C-alpha cells in the first residue's frame with residue numbers, strides 16, 4: 001500500500017493536535033498547516049520553535065495562512081488525505097468581526113477548493129469540521145403533532161418573561177415542546193456569522209468534493225471538550241469555564257435556569273471520528289453529527305465538576321439570557337454509527353477528569369467569567 005499522507009489545517013489546535021496524534025499512530029505521515037493564531041495559542045506553552053509543546057514531534061509543520069498566496073498549494077505535496085480544521089471559532093465574536101470571520105472561514109475554504117480544482121494533486125479523501133451551530137435550535141416534538149419540529153428561535157418577549165422552554169401556539173392554546181435528539185435532516189437555521197460560515201464550508205466542500213470525485217465528509221461537532229482546549233479565549237466552552245471558577249473557589253455562573261441541554265463529546269472521540277471517516281473507503285459526500293449521543297444539562301455539568309473537584313460549591317443560577325444561545329441541542333448519532341460504525345467511547349466523568357487534569361497542569365487560566373459577564377452585560381449580550 002502506498003504511504004498515506006494527511007494534511008491537517010489547524011493541526012496545532014485543540015482538535016487538530018489530537019487528530020495528528022491519532023493519524024501518526026495509525027501510520028499516516030502527517031503535515032500540519034497552521035497560522036498559530038495568538039488568540040488561540042496565547043495560553044498554551046510554546047516550545048522554542050514557536051509551536052505548542054503538546055504538538056507531536058513526528059508531524060511536519062508549516063506555519064502559514066491559507067489565504068496567503070501559494071501557501072496551501074505548496075503544503076499539498078504528496079498529500080493523500082486532507083482535513084480542513086483551520087477556522088475562526090468564536091460564535092459571539094463572529095457577530096462583530098464579520099469580514100474577518102468570513103475571510104478566515106468561507107474564503108479560506110474557497111482557496112482550498114480552488115487549489116484542489118485547478119492544480120495537480122494526489123488528494124483522495126477530504127473531511128471538514130462543521131458545527132452543531134448550523135442547526136440553530138435543536139429538534140423538538142409536540143404531543144399534538146406527529147413527527148419532529150424545527151422551531152424558530154425563542155422570541156425577545158418570551159425571553160424577557162424568563163419563559164425559557166420552547167412552546168408552540170395555534171392561537172387557541174400553547175403547548176410545551178419536548179427536545180429530542182437532533183438528526184442531520186433537521187432544517188438548518190444558523191444564527192450567527194460563524195454558523196453561516198460553517199454551513200457554507202460544509203456545502204462548498206461537499207459540492208466541490210463531489211464534482212472532483214473526492215469523497216468528502218463534513219462532521220458537525222457538538223460541544224467538544226478535553227485537554228489542549230484553549231482556556232481563556234472567547235470560544236472557551238462552558239466546562240473549562242466552570243472548572244476555572246471552581247478552582248478559584250467561585251460558583252459557576254449559569255445562564256437561564258441551567259436546565260438547557262447539550263451534548264458534550266470528548267476530543268478523543270472527535271479525533272477518532274475524523275480518523276474513521278478518513279480511513280474508510282466509502283464514497284460519500286455527506287454531513288454527519290459527532291456527539292456523545294447523551295444529553296446533559298448545564299446544571300448537571302456544574303454539579304459533576306464540583307463533585308470531581310471535591311468542592312462543595314453550588315452553581316449560581318443567573319436567570320439571565322446570553323444573546324444568541326439556543327435552548328437545547330443534542331445529537332442523534334445513528335447516521336455516523338450506521339455509515340462508518342463509529343461509536344464514541346469516552347465516559348462523561350472520565351472525560352471531565354481528563355479536562356480537569358489539563359486545566360490544572362496547563363498554565364493557570366485567567367478566569368474571565370466575572371469580567372466577561374460584566375462586559376457582555378454592558379454590550380447587552382446578557383439580558
Ligand code: UD1
Nearest residue numbers: 091131132133223235237238241253254255260298322325
Ligand atoms: C457554542 C456553539 C458551538 C461551539 C461551542 C464552543 C452554538 C449553537 N454553538 O455552543 O458550535 O462548538 O460554542 O465554541 O452557537 N453557559 C453558562 N455559563 C457560562 C458559559 C456558558 O451557563 O459561563 C451555558 C450557555 O448559556 C449555554 C451552555 O452553557 O447554554 C453551553 O455554552 P457553550 O459552552 O458556550 O457552548 P454552546 O453555546 O452550546
